[in-house]
Amino acid sequence: MPFAQTRRAFLAGVGAFALPLPARGEEPPPRILEAGPVKAQLLPAPAPATDILGFDGVSPGPILRYRQGDTLFARLVNKTEKPMSLHWQGLRGENGMDGVAPLTQAAVAPGASFDYRRKLEDPGLFCYRPGVFKEAGELLDRGLKGLLVVDEPKPLESDADILVVLDDWRLDAKGAIEGDFSNADEAKGAGRLGNLIAVNGASAPKSFEFQPGSRIRLRLANLASARIMALSFEGGTPSVIAVDSQPCDPFPPVRNTIPVTPSARYELMFDLPATEGAKARMILRAADGRDQDLLLFATKGAPRGAREPVRSLPQNPALPPVIHLEQSKKVDLVIAQDNGRWTLNGRPSKAYAGDPLFRVKRGTPVTLGFDNRTGIPLAMHVHGHCVRLLHDLDDGWEPYWRNTVVAPPGKAKHVAFVADSPGRWALHDDILDHEAAGVATWFEVG
Ligand SMILES: [Cu+2]
Structure with missing residues (x-):
């Protein structure tokens, strides 16, 4: 259950997956990220599975999770039929590792590999995705994307920590990805929009149950190639705590809605109602009025005690306090x-x-x-x-x-x-x- 975990489960997980430390002076081996064909159940069964692309056999790819100050050492192994590279959205600096081909590196040919080393100076929610000019949109639309989480030294208190990858697939009646990429008319307009919104790789909505009054940390990433998502919160109280990986003073979003562009990330604390049997939700607002539920929350059990106001994550001292x-x-x-x-x-x-x-x-x-x-x-x-x-x-x-x-x-x-x-x-x-x-x-x- 990698996407939704209680604090206790998360801490237990850290212990369970702790790796032996390498000998001094020896670089640990790279984290292999193999990009290649995958089958995924995007539509609810009994609809057929869809042939897509993923990392290490899944889409979204594995969550890469580190602590602040760690070094990410990842080897992209390209088992797709297209040139590849990996852009790490939100990581500052290190131009040669930014993954925009041909600007910062040569594209990684099918069958080849490339090593990315990134010093993780900022905690926050980041994502990785293809960055090859003219190819990145199709590769992303076929499923190549994932989250990078850099944990802050002292996590904010919450009752659950939910990572959410939002995605927009264009499927035909048989559940296959429509192959109409690089459409000139769409490139003049809104871009290639899909017809199926997925949450963590399965069709929306996704449902959760928590005790009344629970505080949920929601970490959201829009990993669609084109759709700007207006996300609204109903029934609970949202406070934005970070935007595009960087902490901010907590604030309630205007009209309880945040505009999330492709590859943008938002972190929120979402306080659920204090009464049992209540409902709360996150909705995708559609221009045509056909809003869609993405996350559904129900409260059950004994209420949790009253909460203190949402605290601020430490501001990033590496960013300039003033810009002249x-x-x-x-x-x-x-x-x-x-x-x-x-x-x-x-x-x-x-x-x-x-x-x-x-x-x-x-x-x-x-x-x-x-x-x-x-x-x-x-x-x-x-x-x-x-x-x-x-x-x-x-x-x-x-x-x-x-x-x-x-x-x-x-x-x-x-x-x-x-x-x-x-x-x-x-x-x-x-x-x-x-x-x-x-x-x-x-x-x-x-
Ligand atoms: Cu970009």
Whole structure:
């Protein structure tokens, strides 16, 4: 039961799986991550199983779980028929390990392997997924994705810790993945949306039962390739405690709803009602009004005692307390369409083969504007760094860090960050059909 476990079960599990320490000076062997064909029961039985791709025989792939300060040493073994790489979404820095092919590494050919070594300096919820330009969307849609959890030294108190991978599959009537990838019309629109929402690899919803008044830590990741998910909470009290791997002061989301872009992660404490027989749920809001339940909670048994207010995870001291906007390098990216082709700053995009959008010296503050001149929401991802979303009208910013921000149709959004990690960093739309069609560029920190 890897996804939902009580604190006690989790602690017992740590003991049960403790590995012998390697001899001094000897590097432990890599964690092998084999990407290849898998069969999965996505639709409820007796519908047939679906041929998909997974890591180590499962999709979502195994949860990679470490402690803060550990080193992740993983060997991607590519047993698929496509070139591969692994992007580790949310991990800062270490350009050569960012997994964006061909920008930061060569693609890993079918049959080949590649070693990733990442020092895990920040605790939080991360994910891993293919990062090969033009191929990543199909590989992700066929099932290659997984969570990386870096535990904080002192976990916040909760009654349960639930990891949730949300996914969006496009299946035909027989339960097979529809092979209509790289559709030019979809790349001009919202991207390749699916027709089956899955929670941890099985069709939604997923049901849980807890004592009244339980506090549930929910760690959510949207690992779909295109669908921006508006997730609403009903019946309980949600408090957001981390966004895109970085802790924030706990806050109740506006209208009890969070907008989760592809590859974004949110952590919440969800307090269930204090009475027995009550219900609470997490819902996917659909634009057409056909909302869908994703998580269902029922309370049963003796109520738990009253809870203290949700505490804050320690803020990350590695992130800059101030960003000097007045001294920042200001860069604008106008994203438009010309006869159905994406353009960046008025020109057809050369993606990672073109010149960088900008170059800065290490340590430079940067203000970056995403000016969306299209009718389609974009999910713009700045690689290697954590960014602040600036307010539209003043110098303030939202009180949490982001990897990806939504640029709504016809609007400009600005982010600020300190470019403190050297290398060639991708800057692209995390709706991967958009990336493949050219909503992709890069910047260089020297
Ligand atoms: Cu990205």
